[in-house]
Amino acid sequence: MNNRIITLDEFIIKRQKDFSYATGELTGLLRDIGVAAKIVNREVNRAGLVNILGVDGSENISGDEVKKLDMYANEKLIDCLKNSGECCGIASEENENYISLPNVESKSAKYVVVFDPLDGSSNIDVNVSVGTIFGIYRRLSNEGEEVQVQDFLQKGTELVAAGYVIYGTSTILVYSTGRGVNGFTLDPSIGEFCLSHRDIIIPETGSYYSVNQGYYQKFDLEIRRYIDHCSDENRGLRYIGTMVSDIHRTLFHGGIFLYPNTRKYPDGKLRLLYECNPMAFIVEQAGGKAMTCDLKRILELEPTDLHQRVTIALGSPLILDEMKTFVKRYSTQAIF
Ligand code: AHM
Ligand code: MG
Numbered sequence: 001m002n003n004r005i006i007t008l009d010e011f012i013i014k015r016q017k018d019f020s021y022a023t024g025e026l027t028g029l030l031r032d033i034g035v036a037a038k039i040v041n042r043e044v045n046r047a048g049l050v051n052i053l054g055v056d057g058s059e060n061i062s063g064d065e066v067k068k069l070d071m072y073a074n075e076k077l078i079d080c081l082k083n084s085g086e087c088c089g090i091a092s093e094e095n096e097n098y099i100s101l102p103n104v105e106s107k108s109a110k111y112v113v114v115f116d117p118l119d120g121s122s123n124i125d126v127n128v129s130v131g132t133i134f135g136i137y138r139r140l141s142n143e144g145e146e147v148q149v150q151d152f153l154q155k156g157t158e159l160v161a162a163g164y165v166i167y168g169t170s171t172i173l174v175y176s177t178g179r180g181v182n183g184f185t186l187d188p189s190i191g192e193f194c195l196s197h198r199d200i201i202i203p204e205t206g207s208y209y210s211v212n213q214g215y216y217q218k219f220d221l222e223i224r225r226y227i228d229h230c231s232d233e234n235r236g237l238r239y240i241g242t243m244v245s246d247i248h249r250t251l252f253h254g255g256i257f258l259y260p261n262t263r264k265y266p267d268g269k270l271r272l273l274y275e276c277n278p279m280a281f282i283v284e285q286a287g288g289k290a291m292t293c294d295l296k297r298i299l300e301l302e303p304t305d306l307h308q309r310v311t312i313a314l315g316s317p318l319i320l321d322e323m324k325t326f327v328k329r330y331s332t333q334a335i336f
Contacts, residue, residue: 008034008184008193028086029111033134034193036080037165037173040073044167069124073117087111088139089147091306093274100146108143111136112151116274120242129168131244135278136161156277156299164244176285202288205318206254208238210246218262222330226323247279251286256315260293268311272303276312283314290314295327
């Protein structure tokens with residue numbers, strides 16, 4: 001048996017050779033994100049000790065409370081990408097506007113990066129896992145010029161790479177460049193992400209459903225009927241409240257993750273650019289399906305706003321087909 005450790009850096013470089021046109025920029029960018037993830041991981045692990053837990057006091061552009069650690073993760077990711085010279089623009093869930101990187105090297109770079117620096121902020125100060133989500137697009141504007149909003153408002157089908165990091169019992173980075181999905185676990189003793197989950201495939205079906213059932217009365221009829229069905233089938237309800245963690249479990253154990261519209265969030269809560277597209281890309285690459293609760297493929301949605309929210313349902317392909325049937329059957333009926 002071959003027990004040789006393959007580090008994230010080694011793996012990324014090996015994969016670069018699969019693309020004859022690759023110049024190494026994407027490779028560099030993925031490595032920089034890996035470095036940023038290690039820095040954020042260090043702070044997440046010692047957050048309780050260094051007084052960066054708790055509420056920062058401000059609200060982010062979407063009106064949610066911002067925690068101190070969110071801000072820290074946001075700054076670290078921006079710093080790492082700014083210094084990399086391999087990306088010309090950044091859009092973060094925590095910033096109202098995109099950031100154009102002005103130095104000469106960055107201006108001539110061909111990629112833009114979108115991210116949610118610390119997903120699951122309500123879980124930060126109670127020691128429950130949180131995550132980072134990222135997506136990489138090729139710019140549409142001319143190299144050498146400042147980036148424009150259109151560079152970020154691209155459909156998920158245009159993603160060059162996407163991934164997430166989960167800061168859980170172990171820290172795991174999962175990413176895809178459109179040729180399957182691989183996962184790397186951080187070995188703290190050597191400070192390296194090591195290949196631990198090769199060619200991840202989501203189970204065709206699964207016995208868990210993941211939704212905030214507390215909002216049941218606020219969901220549309222078709223979604224309530226589908227949730228009733230999951231319960232009738234004795235499926236287990238699992239809901240952490242950190243999208244990254246709930247989808248990570250779904251990727252390995254199968255089932256479905258849903259965030260439908262509610263009265264508070266009439267378009268859904270999760271953001272298309274920073275959360276839904278990258279996670280949908282990973283799930284599809286692993287053989288799963290990802291759609292809105294009114295059955296549009298997430299990756300084909302045309303973004304119109306940097307902070308646009310959408311409903312989402314993703315997971316095992318057979319389970320998503322089943323949900324589709326329920327939505328089609330009940331969505332035309334009046335809700336009483
Ligand atoms: P955040 O980016 O502010 O952390 O919000 C996104 C999170 C997701 O991780 C999670 O799926 C969802 O919000 C939970 O929301 P709710 O508490 O309404 O169920
Ligand atoms: Mg989030």
